[in-house]
């Protein structure tokens with residue numbers, strides 16, 4: 377009897393291996409670190425605290441040429457860090473879809489642009505593009521100026537009071553700007569409102585822990601973890617607050633739109649429509665394409681994607697400038713020349729602040745918000761001589777390519793000249809990808825271009841000096 381059961385198990389195991397033969401063939405053709413442990417593979421090396429994850433990934437991937445393979449549990453993962461290969465993968469939506477792990481974000485963001493895949497994503501992205509068009513950007517630029525002023529007032533209070541955590545202040549400021557941009561600055565009476573910026577950060581932390589701990593990929597096992605309870609609590613409170621804020625505004629906006637024929641021309645206290653107002657209009661014009669549920673999911677997505685990204689990019693730039701006083705002086709000089717005595721940066725000023733933009737880009741090169749982007753292979757495709765099989769996964773090594781000495785003169789240094797015009801002209805366009813690229817690139821890229829300069833101006837006009845902090849050495853893996 378036992379022998380029969382054993383034979384059946386071996387036979388089933390053989391069938392399972394046979395069904396996965398394309399994965400093994402690809403794996404044999406690719407270089408990569410030894411996957412010593414059965415069933416866990418290289419996953420064991422990545423099961424570490426979030427603060428060590430970056431170092432561990434680099435340790436596993438740096439010694440091998442691209443594409444290389446990792447085994448994360450039973451999954452074959454091809455890691456790509458060559459710009460030509462990144463271009464092939466990122467330009468097409470045919471071969472890859474966003475990784476299945478993005479579903480871990482759904483409790484918070486729902487099925488918004490960030491988590492959607494397939495044809496539905498294409499339709500929704502096209503539909504929402506007007507939210508990021510010139511008219512809305514114009515309105516956003518004035519709001520950023522207002523929040524830059526608020527931010528500087530808060531920072532001024534800290535001047536002379538020793539070291540303080542600038543990231544916390546920036547997160548709060550980004551949150552307030554986001555509420556203003558998305559929801560017309562409705563202030564809710566709910567005291568939980570002030571907790572949301574912390575929740576968004578915590579949610580991303582839980583997400584990265586869950587991605588790197590493969591047993592938590594199982595919905596059932598995850599429910600037994602402490603993270604699950606925390607996530608449930610945060611999601612409930614955050615969506616309640618957002619809904620509350622949105623419902624204060626919606627009736628009035630709907631009335632405004634109904635009273636008006638054709639596209640929105642003007643709205644209360646603003647020269648141009650808010651994101652919420654434009655969304656309501658889109659919702660009314662496309663009732664079949666944009667459901668009420670999707671409308672809410674998109675709002676939550678914009679909330680969760682716009683705050684941490686902007687404040688991290690800004691914090692890293694401030695940190696780098698604080699550590700390089702000579703570069704900071706150059707930024708100040710440019711600001712003084714362009715603004716000629718004015719305090720606020722306008723939409724027209726932004727393209728003139730060329731050196732500042734070089735510094736922002738250089739900080740995003742060293743510290744990209746999305747250092748590794750996971751994808752699933754929807755259709756087998758050729759990468760060099762290897763066929764990357766359907767059913768496997770990919771990781772796009774943005775961090776690796778951002779520090780590859782083949783493309784960067786001083787890869788580990790803060791060196792804004794990397795973005796001088798002549799250097800950019802000669803560099804591979806896929807060697808710098810802070811906003812990703814192709815059909816899944818960041819839709820809010822130009823928001824950032826507007827938000828950063830305004831805040832720099834305000835920070836510098838108060839001559840706040842930043843000192844090197846020991847944490848920098850922890851964020852720099854080399």
Ligand code: HEM
Nearest residue numbers: 489490681682685686689745746811812818819820823824
């Ligand atoms: C410094 C600022 C920002 C950075 C560095 C950044 C970076 C990124 C990156 C790397 C992605 C691709 C993620 C992936 O493929 O897994 C992305 C996607 C996205 N970002 Fe941003 N982002 C920034 C600001 C914003 C803002 C302000 C918004 C919204 C107002 C936004 C909304 C989105 C959305 C909706 C997506 C998904 C797009 C899609 O898949 O079609 N981002 N962002």
